[in-house]
Amino acid sequence: MHPAFSVIFFTVGSGTGYGLLFLIGVFGGMGLLPVDPLFGLIAIGAGLVLVTLGLLSSTYHLGHRERALGALSQWRTSWLSREGIISMVTYGPTLLLLYVWFYIGETAVTFSLWAVLTAVMSALTVYCTAMIYRCLATIHQWHNSWTVPGYLVMGLAGGAVLLLAVLRLFSIAMETLPYCVSATVLLAWVVKVLYWRFIDTTGHQSTAETATGLGHLGKVRMLEGPHTEDNYLLTEMGYRVARKHAGKLRRYVQTIGFAVPIILTQASTDAAGTTAVTLSIIAACSFLLGAIIERWLFFAEAKHTVTLYYGAERV
Amino acid sequence: MTALPETTQKKLGLVIDLDICVGCHACAVNCKEWNTGGHMAPLTDHNPYGAKQRGVWFNRIHSFEVTPEDGRPGRTVHFPKSCLHCENAACVTVCPTGASFKRAEDGIVLVDESKCIGCKLCSWACPYGAREYDEDAGVMKKCTLCIDRIYNENMDEVDRVPACVSTCPANARHYGDFADPVSEVSKMTKERGGYDLMPEMGYKPTNKYLPPRAARNSAENSDWPTELEASPGADQPLLRWVDKFLSR
Numbered sequence: 001m002h003p004a005f006s007v008i009f010f011t012v013g014s015g016t017g018y019g020l021l022f023l024i025g026v027f028g029g030m031g032l033l034p035v036d037p038l039f040g041l042i043a044i045g046a047g048l049v050l051v052t053l054g055l056l057s058s059t060y061h062l063g064h065r066e067r068a069l070g071a072l073s074q075w076r077t078s079w080l081s082r083e084g085i086i087s088m089v090t091y092g093p094t095l096l097l098l099y100v101w102f103y104i105g106e107t108a109v110t111f112s113l114w115a116v117l118t119a120v121m122s123a124l125t126v127y128c129t130a131m132i133y134r135c136l137a138t139i140h141q142w143h144n145s146w147t148v149p150g151y152l153v154m155g156l157a158g159g160a161v162l163l164l165a166v167l168r169l170f171s172i173a174m175e176t177l178p179y180c181v182s183a184t185v186l187l188a189w190v191v192k193v194l195y196w197r198f199i200d201t202t203g204h205q206s207t208a209e210t211a212t213g214l215g216h217l218g219k220v221r222m223l224e225g226p227h228t229e230d231n232y233l234l235t236e237m238g239y240r241v242a243r244k245h246a247g248k249l250r251r252y253v254q255t256i257g258f259a260v261p262i263i264l265t266q267a268s269t270d271a272a273g274t275t276a277v278t279l280s281i282i283a284a285c286s287f288l289l290g291a292i293i294e295r296w297l298f299f300a301e302a303k304h305t306v307t308l309y310y311g312a313e314r315v
Numbered sequence: 316m317t318a319l320p321e322t323t324q325k326k327l328g329l330v331i332d333l334d335i336c337v338g339c340h341a342c343a344v345n346c347k348e349w350n351t352g353g354h355m356a357p358l359t360d361h362n363p364y365g366a367k368q369r370g371v372w373f374n375r376i377h378s379f380e381v382t383p384e385d386g387r388p389g390r391t392v393h394f395p396k397s398c399l400h401c402e403n404a405a406c407v408t409v410c411p412t413g414a415s416f417k418r419a420e421d422g423i424v425l426v427d428e429s430k431c432i433g434c435k436l437c438s439w440a441c442p443y444g445a446r447e448y449d450e451d452a453g454v455m456k457k458c459t460l461c462i463d464r465i466y467n468e469n470m471d472e473v474d475r476v477p478a479c480v481s482t483c484p485a486n487a488r489h490y491g492d493f494a495d496p497v498s499e500v501s502k503m504t505k506e507r508g509g510y511d512l513m514p515e516m517g518y519k520p521t522n523k524y525l526p527p528r529a530a531r532n533s534a535e536n537s538d539w540p541t542e543l544e545a546s547p548g549a550d551q552p553l554l555r556w557v558d559k560f561l562s563r
Contacts, residue, residue: 001439063433063453070430071411074317080436081411137405137516138442206442206513208379213510213524214333214392218383223391226343226375229368233444236435305513306444309377309396 002239003299010058011129012291015151017050018122019159021094025119029112034172040101043166048094055087079135083128090125093117126155140204140315141302146195154291157188161261161287165280178269182262185287189258192294196250204305204315211308222311237304249297257290317410323422326493327460328400328521330500330509334528335487338378338393342479342488346374349478354463359451371447373397373458374479392527397479398445398458399512399520400424406437406446422521423462428454442516493521
């Protein structure tokens, strides 16, 4: 599948943003975060900026951006529509949480309510994003039970490294948090490795034989395409540029996205002051870069059944 | 609304006879010709006379080579493919705007261009590659089963069939109602063992494909020579002598 940069930026940006908002909601609701107005503004603000930029980016590849609000209408059947609605609804509790955090503090009666709702709605939005891909039976690499955990855990890990960086900026020490952050990134690592193993060892049930229905006559091979040049189907669904570099790119994801953030996070526990802040910020940037490569691979390694009509024997 | 109708009164669609199709591309050309002025007009082309031309087509003809596993000669099958107007059309249910819909009255899957945001998700959901994105108009387009012909009262009744069907010189394409068990297409499908493409996907396509008939080189004709004789037989003494002489 063609990896549109707007969609990669959208899923990574909003996924990380919602991961951060989720953790702020959970830890804030449990009373583990300092109810410092400025901290609330920066942390929740960072989450909202990431989410908003991601959502705006997702409209970039549309043919008619001015009609984008129409995409909120078909929630009965469409995961894309559901995601749009839930992402909009999530702004409610998140902005209210920001308001009480900034102006009132945790004495506010509704503080925990908005915190919990922010966490729940953030998780739900990422779930819906993942389901847009998970529900496509045409693509084996997406239509499997690893897609949703992959999106959730990548969002969570991104949120965790960012939260640690913001906490360090405010010199707030949370003894066990760095270990939790490393554990979350490690979990993302495990899930992605298992996902890659899954797509390497399994394939779509459809073949060139079932696509043409000619399997009973023998082995089917494309003799002649419908035309000599590319078409929309091939550039959108037959994209294969990154696939030959998949091994290398997977190693980059594992080093830049997982190993480096874990090492830097652990190193930052022994460091102090600006060094700890710097290490945490580099860890967060490194994770995000790795996440972008991971998301690019998620698209580039996805094979669509339509390519069975264009020479692919399996997908 | 992108919810699929539970049932449709009619199931209009095509039968494509893979035994007869000669791969002449006339159906694709006439489809382009009609539809670039029809309901989903235009079928935009980019750089049509240059080196890297690309454009919107609702119908494409692939050619496959099928080789039997036992080493008998293979055969070429020309394979036209357009929208199959599926009963379980996921291209409709994934649509976030309601631009994609399946009509309850005749089962035709259509796009309302005025609602389409061009997110392309429907083309991802279609296993068969029936959806075509028009980069110029920024909307998705697709085969309409020529609704502007089949219901067109200004045309003679004989012409009220999709453009691809009307033009096929080999009569390999047939149009009709699959909900009617005695329609020509229903009978043809039953008699010839018409089948679905990728039935395992569960999309329940309306269009049916008729398999190529048994060929002369099939199991029923086992006397078909598998290779040419290397040396002349006893009935050709002169050639035999020449062969022997030259083989020395």
